Amino acid sequence: MKNYKTIILSNQEIAPGYCRMRILAPGYHKMASPGQFIMFRVQRSLPPLLRRPFGIFRIGCLPADCDGMPDKEYIEIIYKVVGSGTEIMQELHEGDRIELLGPLGRGFELGDPDEEKILVGGGIGLVPLFMLAEKLVETSRVRLLMGGRSREDIIAVTEFERLGVETYVSTEDGSLGEEGLVTQVLQRKLEKYPRASVFACGPMPMIDAVQKICAANKTPLQVSLEALMACGVGACLGCVVKGAGHSDAEPRYLCTCKHGPVFRAEQLDWNRLENQAADCGGCK
Amino acid sequence: MSEVKMQKVETKRPRMAVEIAGLKLKNPVMPASGTFGYGEEYAPYLDLNQLGAIVTKGLSLKPKAGNNTPRICETVSGMLNAIGLQNVGVDAFITHKMPFLEQINAPVIVNFFGNTQEEYAEVAARLDDVPGVAGLEMNISCPNVKHGGIVFGTEAVAAHEVVSLVRKQTSKPLIVKLTPNVTDIRVTARAVEDAGADAISLINTLTGMAVDVKTRKPRLANTIGGLSGPAIRPIAVRLVHQVVQEVSVPVIGIGGISRAVDALEFLIVGAKAVQVGTANFVDPNAMATIIDGLENFCQNEGIEDINELVGTLEV
Numbered sequence: 092m093k094n095y096k097t098i099i100l101s102n103q104e105i106a107p108g109y110c111r112m113r114i115l116a117p118g119y120h121k122m123a124s125p126g127q128f129i130m131f132r133v134q135r136s137l138p139p140l141l142r143r144p145f146g147i148f149r150i151g152c153l154p155a156d157c158d159g160m161p162d163k164e165y166i167e168i169i170y171k172v173v174g175s176g177t178e179i180m181q182e183l184h185e186g187d188r189i190e191l192l193g194p195l196g197r198g199f200e201l202g203d204p205d206e207e208k209i210l211v212g213g214g215i216g217l218v219p220l221f222m223l224a225e226k227l228v229e230t231s232r233v234r235l236l237m238g239g240r241s242r243e244d245i246i247a248v249t250e251f252e253r254l255g256v257e258t259y260v261s262t263e264d265g266s267l268g269e270e271g272l273v274t275q276v277l278q279r280k281l282e283k284y285p286r287a288s289v290f291a292c293g294p295m296p297m298i299d300a301v302q303k304i305c306a307a308n309k310t311p312l313q314v315s316l317e318a319l320m321a322c323g324v325g326a327c328l329g330c331v332v333k334g335a336g337h338s339d340a341e342p343r344y345l346c347t348c349k350h351g352p353v354f355r356a357e358q359l360d361w362n363r364l365e366n367q368a369a370d371c372g373g374c375k
Numbered sequence: 376m377s378e379v380k381m382q383k384v385e386t387k388r389p390r391m392a393v394e395i396a397g398l399k400l401k402n403p404v405m406p407a408s409g410t411f412g413y414g415e416e417y418a419p420y421l422d423l424n425q426l427g428a429i430v431t432k433g434l435s436l437k438p439k440a441g442n443n444t445p446r447i448c449e450t451v452s453g454m455l456n457a458i459g460l461q462n463v464g465v466d467a468f469i470t471h472k473m474p475f476l477e478q479i480n481a482p483v484i485v486n487f488f489g490n491t492q493e494e495y496a497e498v499a500a501r502l503d504d505v506p507g508v509a510g511l512e513m514n515i516s517c518p519n520v521k522h523g524g525i526v527f528g529t530e531a532v533a534a535h536e537v538v539s540l541v542r543k544q545t546s547k548p549l550i551v552k553l554t555p556n557v558t559d560i561r562v563t564a565r566a567v568e569d570a571g572a573d574a575i576s577l578i579n580t581l582t583g584m585a586v587d588v589k590t591r592k593p594r595l596a597n598t599i600g601g602l603s604g605p606a607i608r609p610i611a612v613r614l615v616h617q618v619v620q621e622v623s624v625p626v627i628g629i630g631g632i633s634r635a636v637d638a639l640e641f642l643i644v645g646a647k648a649v650q651v652g653t654a655n656f657v658d659p660n661a662m663a664t665i666i667d668g669l670e671n672f673c674q675n676e677g678i679e680d681i682n683e684l685v686g687t688l689e690v
Contacts, residue, residue: 092420094659094660132657132658137452137605138451138452140449140605140653140657141454141656142656142657190658192659318444319444319445319446320447321456321653321656322656322659324416324417324420326410326416326655326656327410327447327456327458328441328446328458328461329447329456329458331444331446331461332444339440341438342441342461344440344441344461349416
């Protein structure tokens, strides 16, 4: 993990309210693993005061501008414009200077290559699953169940397909794919592939429902959680979640930033998880 | 000829060391409690040996769970927090956190609090014989806990009593951290000085609140939290200005410092040192940048020793 000043390579709206930003990020190929995140800070402007956390969507590399220069390693993030921080981000352009802290946190464990892998993404929660899919397809059969309220919330699915991931789309209003919740699809898939393991990221109600289904089926589950964060390094204790066995007398808090953002389901106290990230824009 | 000129240009680096209540700091910059964990969290980003001192997260007698989430929210040029003093407890701190801190070449100031006078006294007593602890900072001002905390900070009589009690338990330098959420901070400052505080640090956060207009719920689970960040700096500077005129013990200025010029304001009004808080969250390297900035300021202004700046406000 490093903290440095860098520049934006591109920043575009890819769907109404969703933007994709490419940031020059030397060292990330070596440093970052699937499920990790970055803290992003706009330079030369006081608001927003705090950095914003974003899951890494993918890592890539562009050829150097000229001989003798290093290749241009970059990361991509996808964010939803939901508040003052992401509104400012949306206005940024190629060449704008930013500060990047990362890669942070603990990512996904890849698990047994022989197992079927099912990824469950809800809206912007799809973001950290892409790097994971890139890794998993090397050894395993991978399926993506992607859900959203409406067709606008279904992003980047074709890129998963290009990796060879079988994708199943569902929307609550039926405007794209199957009508209904992504968890209904998960239920069916687990009946068909009982030995699969599941990786999920999305809004808390979805994560909760996924956990119940997986627990009932004794399916291994890893979840990537979102949380409001100030520091991203485990100091502010703003992003804590209650770990398994937590009580007031023996607190077992886990920092989403440091012990997560990816947790194995059994690490968490599911009866006492709170939805604290109601309006953070695809952040961790 | 050119060699002579070179020597002339090369000026001496200013002296940055300050002394507070017998603690020798290599410069006047340290983290504010609660924004720097137990030090190790920031070790990958910042050379902790550069710091004037390290101030730990506040400790209590028993581990403390803290508040429900959401615990933080950003406001204009600041943030509200209601962490609720989550900490590992003094015994776990001594066993698991001190070994790391002992390796750092900077005095370790341990922040602590209690729910009752007796708890304050007991925590202080336990820390008194821990060799790596250079000094204590007593929090009588947390706005986010139901018992203790701010109660001791808002009533001068209670503040006097609890500081007197702690004073008897410790031979280490004792800093008392004050709350701004009082009618007249000078009254509390005098009370804690009279009770035996070796230094005073201020300000803790200002109580505040924010509302989500869509859900009509408070943005913090605790409803009320403490406001920190650049937004509170002018208030903090004013309060430090008032307190330094009232007491003779050294004062540590805290409140919204994120750049060297911010720190300079506090020194000029009379603080001997400063603590950096919310800025650590924004930039893990903030304190290093501030230390460099202070040194450069002194050099450019022809100040040989940073202590020359302290209390030089012209009114």
